[in-house]
Amino acid sequence: MSRDNGRRDGHSKFDQARRNILRAIGLGAAAAVAQPAWGGQTLQDAFASFFQKDYRRMSAEEIEAALERIERNAAARYGVEIDCQNTPPQPGVVFGYAINISRCRGYRDCVYACVQENNLGRDSQVQYIRVLQLEQGDFNLEHSDHYYDPETVPVEGKHYLPVQCMQCDDPPCVKACPVEATWMEPDGIVVVDYDWCIGCRYCMAACPYWARHFNWTVPEIPAEEINTNTHYLGNRPRPRGVVEKCHFCVQRTRKGRQPACMEACPTGARIFGNLLDPNSEIRYVLENKQVFRLKEDLGTEPKFWYYSD
Amino acid sequence: MAVIRFIFDGVREMFRGSREYWMWLAALSVVIIYGAWRYSGQITEGLVVTGMSDQVSWGFYISNFAFLVGIAAAAVLLVIPAYIFDRKDIKDVVLVGEGMAVAAVTMAILFVIADLGRPDRLWHLMPVIGRFHWPVSLLAWDVLVLSVYLLLNLAIPFYVLFMHYRGREPNIRLYFPFVVVAMFWAISIHTVTAFLFSANPARPFWHTSLLGPRFIASAFASGPALIIITLQTVRNVTSYHVSQTVIDTLALIMTTALQISLFFVGAELFTDFYNEGSHAASIHYLFFGLSGFASLRMWIWVALVLNVIAVVILMIHPLRQKTLLLNIACVLAFVGIWIEKGMGLVIPGFIPTPLGEIFEYAPTGTELSVAAGIWAFGILVFTLLAKAVIAIKLGKISYTLKLSYSY
Amino acid sequence: MTSRILLSMVCTACLISVPAGAQETEAPDQQPTLRFEGYPGARDFEVVPRKDKLFFYPCTQCHRFLEPNPEVRELAAPHDIKLEHGRGRIWCLSCHSLENRDNLRTLLDEPVDFDDAYLVCGGCHANRQQDWYFGVHGKRLANWQGERKLYNCTECHDAHSPAIKPRNPKPPPPVRAGLERVPGAEYEQHPVWETLEEQEDQ
Numbered sequence: 011m012s013r014d015n016g017r018r019d020g021h022s023k024f025d026q027a028r029r030n031i032l033r034a035i036g037l038g039a040a041a042a043v044a045q046p047a048w049g050g051q052t053l054q055d056a057f058a059s060f061f062q063k064d065y066r067r068m069s070a071e072e073i074e075a076a077l078e079r080i081e082r083n084a085a086a087r088y089g090v091e092i093d094c095q096n097t098p099p100q101p102g103v104v105f106g107y108a109i110n111i112s113r114c115r116g117y118r119d120c121v122y123a124c125v126q127e128n129n130l131g132r133d134s135q136v137q138y139i140r141v142l143q144l145e146q147g148d149f150n151l152e153h154s155d156h157y158y159d160p161e162t163v164p165v166e167g168k169h170y171l172p173v174q175c176m177q178c179d180d181p182p183c184v185k186a187c188p189v190e191a192t193w194m195e196p197d198g199i200v201v202v203d204y205d206w207c208i209g210c211r212y213c214m215a216a217c218p219y220w221a222r223h224f225n226w227t228v229p230e231i232p233a234e235e236i237n238t239n240t241h242y243l244g245n246r247p248r249p250r251g252v253v254e255k256c257h258f259c260v261q262r263t264r265k266g267r268q269p270a271c272m273e274a275c276p277t278g279a280r281i282f283g284n285l286l287d288p289n290s291e292i293r294y295v296l297e298n299k300q301v302f303r304l305k306e307d308l309g310t311e312p313k314f315w316y317y318s319d
Numbered sequence: 320m321a322v323i324r325f326i327f328d329g330v331r332e333m334f335r336g337s338r339e340y341w342m343w344l345a346a347l348s349v350v351i352i353y354g355a356w357r358y359s360g361q362i363t364e365g366l367v368v369t370g371m372s373d374q375v376s377w378g379f380y381i382s383n384f385a386f387l388v389g390i391a392a393a394a395v396l397l398v399i400p401a402y403i404f405d406r407k408d409i410k411d412v413v414l415v416g417e418g419m420a421v422a423a424v425t426m427a428i429l430f431v432i433a434d435l436g437r438p439d440r441l442w443h444l445m446p447v448i449g450r451f452h453w454p455v456s457l458l459a460w461d462v463l464v465l466s467v468y469l470l471l472n473l474a475i476p477f478y479v480l481f482m483h484y485r486g487r488e489p490n491i492r493l494y495f496p497f498v499v500v501a502m503f504w505a506i507s508i509h510t511v512t513a514f515l516f517s518a519n520p521a522r523p524f525w526h527t528s529l530l531g532p533r534f535i536a537s538a539f540a541s542g543p544a545l546i547i548i549t550l551q552t553v554r555n556v557t558s559y560h561v562s563q564t565v566i567d568t569l570a571l572i573m574t575t576a577l578q579i580s581l582f583f584v585g586a587e588l589f590t591d592f593y594n595e596g597s598h599a600a601s602i603h604y605l606f607f608g609l610s611g612f613a614s615l616r617m618w619i620w621v622a623l624v625l626n627v628i629a630v631v632i633l634m635i636h637p638l639r640q641k642t643l644l645l646n647i648a649c650v651l652a653f654v655g656i657w658i659e660k661g662m663g664l665v666i667p668g669f670i671p672t673p674l675g676e677i678f679e680y681a682p683t684g685t686e687l688s689v690a691a692g693i694w695a696f697g698i699l700v701f702t703l704l705a706k707a708v709i710a711i712k713l714g715k716i717s718y719t720l721k722l723s724y725s726y
Numbered sequence: 727m728t729s730r731i732l733l734s735m736v737c738t739a740c741l742i743s744v745p746a747g748a749q750e751t752e753a754p755d756q757q758p759t760l761r762f763e764g765y766p767g768a769r770d771f772e773v774v775p776r777k778d779k780l781f782f783y784p785c786t787q788c789h790r791f792l793e794p795n796p797e798v799r800e801l802a803a804p805h806d807i808k809l810e811h812g813r814g815r816i817w818c819l820s821c822h823s824l825e826n827r828d829n830l831r832t833l834l835d836e837p838v839d840f841d842d843a844y845l846v847c848g849g850c851h852a853n854r855q856q857d858w859y860f861g862v863h864g865k866r867l868a869n870w871q872g873e874r875k876l877y878n879c880t881e882c883h884d885a886h887s888p889a890i891k892p893r894n895p896k897p898p899p900p901v902r903a904g905l906e907r908v909p910g911a912e913y914e915q916h917p918v919w920e921t922l923e924e925q926e927d928q
Contacts, residue, residue, distance in 0.1 A: 060439070064450055110862070118896035135900040136373070142674065145915035151675035152600060153913040156899060162892035173674060182521060188458035189443040190450040206450070208443055209366075209436015212458050214376040218521035220673045224376060224436065226902055227367035250365045251436030266871035276882065277890065278865035289769055290870075291861030299862065305673075308520050319857070372902040610910040677910055678901070 051086065055079050064191065065203040065242070076205065077242060084247045088231065092238040094246045097264040099197035105258050105313065106198070106285040106292040107269075108301065109172060112318035113279035116141055116163040116170035123274030124174075127237055127259060128245040131229025138223065138256040139174040139271060174271070175200065175221035175256035176304070176312030183213035183222060192253075198285070198313055199258050201243040207252040214253060218305050219312075222255045258282075285313070321718055325484050328716045329707040336706065339556075347699045354692010357685050358433060366436055368685045374678035375669040379686040380434035382661035383693070386541070387427040388512045389534060389660065391468065393542015394420035395505035396572055402498050408562035414479065414712070415553060416546060418704035420472045420505075424465055426697035433689050457515040464508045471501045480711050485718045509534050522668040524601035533583045534660070539576035541656040543569040544649035549701075551646070559709045570645055574633040577652055581630055584623070584659075601667040604677070609670070612677050619663050625655035759829060759839040768859040771874040774867055774881065775841045783840065785827035794824050810887040821846050821885070847879045 051059065059079055063072060077094045084092045121139045130136050142154040146167045154171070164170065181200050184192055191207040194200045214222045228250040240246035241261035248254055259269035263282075267273075272280040283290035295301060299317040361368050371378045397416035400406040432438050443449040444462060453459040475497050482489035513534035516525040547569050554561040588606075591599035603609055608616050629652035632638045632645070639645055671677045682690075710716050777783050782804070798817050801807070809817065823829040829837040833849045848855030857863035858876070865882070867875040882890070901907045 064443070067450075108862075113863075115890070115892075116895055117893065118898075121899070122896050133903055135903055137899050140674065140899060145913075147917065148915050150597070151673075152597060152671055153915065154675050155912070156674070156676050157907070157909070159895070159898045161894060163895040164892060182519065185455050186458065186519075188452050188456045188462065189440075190452045190456075191443075206440070206443055207437065208440045210431075210434070210458060211376045211436070212456070212515075214373070215668070216519050216521055218673050220373075220676075223373050224366075226369075226371070226904075227365045249437075253436075263870065266869050268866070268868060268870050272870075273868065275865075278863060278877075278882070281862055283861075283870050289767065291866075294860040295862050298860075319862075367902070367904050370905070372905055610913070612908070612910055679908070 051079075051083060055082060059205065062205050064189075064206040066193070073242070080240075080242070080246050084236075087247065088233045088236055090233050090236045090238060092236065092240050092246070094240045094242060095261070096242045097261070099195050099199075099264060101196075102284075102286055104196075104198040104285045105177065105263060106283065106296070106315070107177070107258070107313065108281040108292055108295045108299075108315040108317060110279045110281070110318060111169065111171055111316050113277040114141070114170040114172060115277060116143060116158065116165075116168075117276065119274045119276060120172060120271035120280070123270040124256070124259075126235065127262075127270035128257075129229070129231050129237055129240070129247055131225065131227070131231060131248075133227060133230035136223040136225065136229070136254065138221075138254075139172055140220070142171040142173060143168050144171055145169075171316070172271075173219060173221070173304070174314070176219050176310065176314040177256075177258060179311035179313060180309060182216040182218065182308075182310060186212045186216035188212065195243070195260075197264070199243075199260055199263075200255075201257055201260065202252070202254055203243070204246075204248045204252045204254065209251040209253065211253065218308050218310060222253050224253050225250050321485060322481065324718060325481050328484070329480075329711070332707045332710045332716055333703040340706075343702065344699065347695045347702070350695035351692050351699065354689050354695065357688035358692065361433075361685055361689065362438075368683060370681050370683045370686065372678060372680070374672050374676060375666060375680035377434070377665050377669070378680055379662070379682035379690055380430045382665045383690055384427050384430040384434070385512060385516075385534075385664060386657050386661045387423045387430065387697075388465070388509055389538030389656075390542050390545060391420045391423035391427060391465075392505045392509040392535070392538045393546070394423075394472065395502050396539060396543055396569065397546065398498060398502055398505070400568060402495065403502075406564075406568070408564045409568065411712075412550060412553075412561055412565055414476045414708045415550065415705055417472045417476045418701055418708055419546060419549065421469060421704060422697040422701035424469045424472070424508075425700055426693050428465060428469070429693045429696065430690070433693065457511065457518050460511045461508075461515055464504065464511050468501070468504050468508050471497060471504060475501060476708070480708060484711050484716070506535065509538050516664070516668065521673055522601075523598045524668045525664075527587070529583060529587065533580065533587075536576050536580040536583060537656045537660050540573050540580050541653050541660075543573040543576070544653040544656075547573070547649050548646060548653075551642075553705065553709065557709050557713075559713060566645075570633065570639055573649075573652065574630070574639065577626065577630045577633060580656070581626055584626075600671050604670050605663060605667040610677055612670075612679055614679050614681065615663065615666060618658050622655040622658035622663060625651040626659070629655065759837045759842065760832065760845055762842065762845065765856070765859050769874055771859075771876050773841060773844070774875055774877050776843060776878050776880055777840050780840060783828070789827040796824055807886045810889065811885065841878070843878050843880045843885070847885075 058075065062068070062076055065073070068076065073096055077096060080094045081092055084090060084094075118141050121137055121141060124130070124138050125132075128138065130138070140156060142151065142156060143158040143165070144151075144154050146169060158165070158168075177194075177198055177200050179194075179198070181192075181194060184194060184200060187207075188210060189206060189208055192200060192202045192213060209224070211224055214224060225248055229248055231247070236247075237245060239261055241264075244257050244260040259267075259271075263269055268282055272282050281291050281295050283292040285292060285296075287293065295317060296315065299319060301315040301317040303312045303315055369378060369380075394416045397409055397413045401410040401413040432441065435441070444451055444459075446453075451459055451462075453463060475494055478494055479489045510531050513531040516522070517527060517530040520526045547566055550561045550565060550569075553559055587602065591602045595603070600609065604612065605615050605619050607613070629648040632648040633652075639648070666680055670679065782788075796819060798819075801818065805818070812820075819831075821830050823831040823835075823837055826837060829839060830843060830846045832838055832846060838845045844855060844858065848858075854863055858879070861874075861876075864879070865877045867877065869875075879885075
């Protein structure tokens with residue numbers, strides 16, 4: 011830009027100044043859009059995630075874009091490269107779970123394996139699994155101890171009952187949700203779209219198993235402990251103000267791996283598999299063992315059984 | 320256009336008044352601004368600033384919401400005598416009652432929004448662009464009925480007042496159908512809110528068919544209490560005439576409703592305690608404490624005592640006729656039902672949790688401040704609406720008045 | 727020959743077929759060990775190997791120099807193990823093969839490889855073994871679908887002291903950030919008979 015009296019090709023000094031200002035605004039706007047400034051997101055991302063549709067109505071491209079936004083957010087928030095996928099359910103598969111309560115010793119290995127696998131906030135202190143300690147001969151949950159902390163387990167005269175989302179076939183939480191942010195997938199898992207939930211917590215009131223938990227604050231996870239293998243409906247990093255719950259480790263189970271709780275249990279008390287496969291372990295349990303479900307009389311049809319042998 | 324002038328004159332009337340009026344608005348504004356400031360803190364930090372937890376996931380906000388929907392529904396107790404029984408004296412004040420309904424519904428909606436984890440996602444509730452889970456979700460029902468009720472209680476008075484402002488008779492044949500709809504709708508908003516709670520077998524404390532009737536009965540006891548106090552205030556601070564027969568009728572309705580409400584409480588207590596099973600754990604916690612936890616016990620017994628004193632005053636005819644005693648009874652009943660239907664309903668539903676854990680709840684400063692701010696906002700809304708309504712009804716502002724800013 | 731018929735009769739219920747030549751006495755290294763032939767209904771599986779985790783294996787590195795001694799006695803180091811299994815009804819050579827220390831043995835003295843230790847355990851614990859075959863006891867490695875790899879009994883149960891010992895639990899659940907848990911009165915369970923006994927005493 012020549013500086014001969016501020017004139018260039020006959021344009022006035024005023025025009026030049028105006029052009030400079032417009033250029034600066036343009037650059038500034040481009041910078042604002044591209045820089046992560048909106049809660050750690052770029053303006054483009056913030057807009058796109060605000061207007062993001064619910065999972066079941068997004069096209070394949072929109073879901074891809076959402077997955078990439080989640081990965082970018084995780085990089086901005088935790089400084090970690092995660093892989094967020096959208097593995098679809100396998101056809102002909104409906105998951106079922108059983109726990110052998112005569113094998114459970116109350117170690118809580120399952121609880122902490124789940125916390126690690128599913129990127130549960132250490133600060134928001136959500137745990138999907140809760141192990142109850144009950145008196146021998148007593149099955150009244152009001153007499154249970156959730157906070158047992160003895161030197162060794164099992165304690166003499168007590169037995170243990172792990173409880174987590176029962177993935178009901180007639181889920182009261184799905185009925186309760188005013189925005190349909192939670193629903194049952196074809197493989198039987200009741201999932202939550204964390205980007206659609208408005209945080210009204212009606213589903214938490216409706217759940218008879220205390221299986222749904224809320225992010226009262228932003229989930230804090232140490233960067234080195236983040237599980238980078240995530241699923242949109244599962245263990246991807248969640249925002250504050252939404253409900254979450256056990257999803258049978260959808261990022262693992264849809265690929266044929268065991269859920270983290272089952273893999274962690276040292277006693278092999280946990281059985282998991284495809285209810286529609288007559289040769290599966292879970293079918294053998296249901297057909298050969300004395301199984302029961304919690305709060306059967308409520309008619310929720312849980313896909314989570316207990317048995318002892 | 321006349322409508323524009325009507326709105327303009329009405330709004331201008333809202334912000335015109337004596338020194339006391341402005342001090343009242345200022346006092347309310349201070350509380351509102353403080354509540355808004357605390358709410359912004361909640362937006363920044365998240366709901367962790369409240370006392371709610373996974374165990375008790377609804378608290379003070381929803382307690383107030385449930386109570387206020389009842390107050391909103393109670394406006395119907397003026398609408399029915401005014402339009403169905405053609406009580407002229409009540410017809411004169413029915414718009415004030417509808418103004419109260421507007422304020423109460425507004426407060427109820429604000430309490431729900433304050434309770435949301437993601438209020439920025441409110442648009443997800445809209446049909447077509449969002450997902451509105453109607454008719455399956457009771458919360459979707461509640462959003463629908465409250466919105467329509469708000470519209471009805473804005474539209475009908477708007478029309479009637481506009482006609483009055485124009486110096487014309489409102490066409491009864493035009494708005495009467497809407498009035499009938501509004502009457503049934505008032506019952507429906509509170510029944511839907513009751514169903515919101517009673518639909519959950521996961522919470523035995525709420526899962527009773529008596530909850531709907533209890534809600535209506537307590538609404539019809541606490542609503543008139545507020546209306547009686549408010550109408551007397553209107554009579555004292557403005558030149559608007561409120562006939563004593565209105566107060567008498569409302570007091571009579573309130574007496575019956577409070578008696579029925581207390582009967583329902585007695586029925587619950589008997590049913591749960593005669594053969595006490597685990598179904599009664601929550602009510603045992605509420606009235607007697609459980610395993611050493613009893614933070615609501617004193618509150619519920621105080622509420623019960625207040626209600627009993629109120630109903631005794633109301634039932635005794637000569638006592639009910641005395642203004643001072645009537646007002647005391649109104650305040651006692653209002654506070655008693657606020658406790659019983661607010662915290663005394665919502666919190667014990669979560670204690671013990673479905674897994675038998677007892678974890679108590681106490682509202683934090685943020686919750687109390689935001690709640691106070693919302694209440695102040697509702698009172699402000701009512702004040703402004705009443706100011707305009709009364710001015711129009713008294714003819715202080717009208718379309719034909721050349722000098723709109725007289726006096 | 728008679729032993730084979732006996733074996734077949736005994737094993738009909740378990741439907742384990744006996745491989746030919748299992749009873750011939752051959753040189754220890756060449757004798758084929760017992761293999762699992764499958765329950766009807768139990769799917770194919772593999773067992774996670776144990777031999778690489780055994781400290782002394784292969785045992786013949788010492789035992790080919792030692793005289794086999796079938797006398798029931800207490801052993802000296804390095805095998806001075808206190809056997810907490812069977813309450814005195816079994817001893818070392820009930821499960822370990824006398825002729826070939828690199829093998830285990832069944833009740834009918836068939837050789838069993840250390841990686842197939844479950845065949846030995848199932849000799850007495852048949853119901854538990856059936857549960858294990860069908861996947862309702864024990865642990866499966868990694869997958870619920872596809873390749874089925876099961877852990878051996880001895881992966882979790884020390885064969886010489888199989889009862890699982892108590893161990894310390896992981897920490898109790900926290901409460902929401904910003905709130906504190908107030909421990910309530912602990913529930914004390916009184917069995918019905920205690921209350922009745924109290925009433926009797928009065």
